[in-house]
Amino acid sequence: MSMTCATGRHDKHDVYAAQCPCRGVLDLLASKWTALVIGALEEGPQRFGELQRRLEGVSPKVLTQTLRRLEESGFVDRTVYPAVPLHVEYELTDLGFGVAEPLAALRGWVERNLDDIHRV
Structure with missing residues (x-):
């Protein structure tokens, strides 16, 4: 069901x-x-520690919060495998793969244009 977003229309969000x-x-x-x-998850399912190593500079707290929000929104699936120690993997859902392309384009644009961007 679509929500109205101040436009008065139910078929379009604003x-x-x-x-x-x-x-x-x-x-x-x-x-x-x-x-x-x-x-990082475009490369395939990964464990928390793998993600943390790949994303240099992210704290465990921020990574946990980000993964939870992505899972709650339907962009990421979290799978727990019964093992000792516990094995948890994160992977993109179809929705996550859908947004991966525009985000990859943005990351690429930033890398290509960084030298021309005026830094504060």
């Missing part, structure tokens, strides 16, 4: 409307750690 749920999704996807986690 990210510019203050109460539109699109803003929460945009906030999640605009996070640097989200863009990097999704990029």
Whole structure:
């Protein structure tokens, strides 16, 4: 079921409307750690420790929060394998793969244009 986002229409969301749920999704996807986690998971399922090593500089707390938000939003699946020690893997869902392409384009654009961007 579609929600109205200040446009009065039920068939279209408006990210510019203050109460539109699109803003929460945009906030999640605009996070640097989200863009990097999704990029890392494009390479296939990974364990928490693998992700943390791949994403240099991310704290365990921030990685945990990011993975939870991505899982709650349907971008990432978390699979627990019964083993000693516990084995948990994270992987992109179809929705996650759907957003991976535009995020990859953004990451690539930043890498290509970094030297031309005026840093503060």
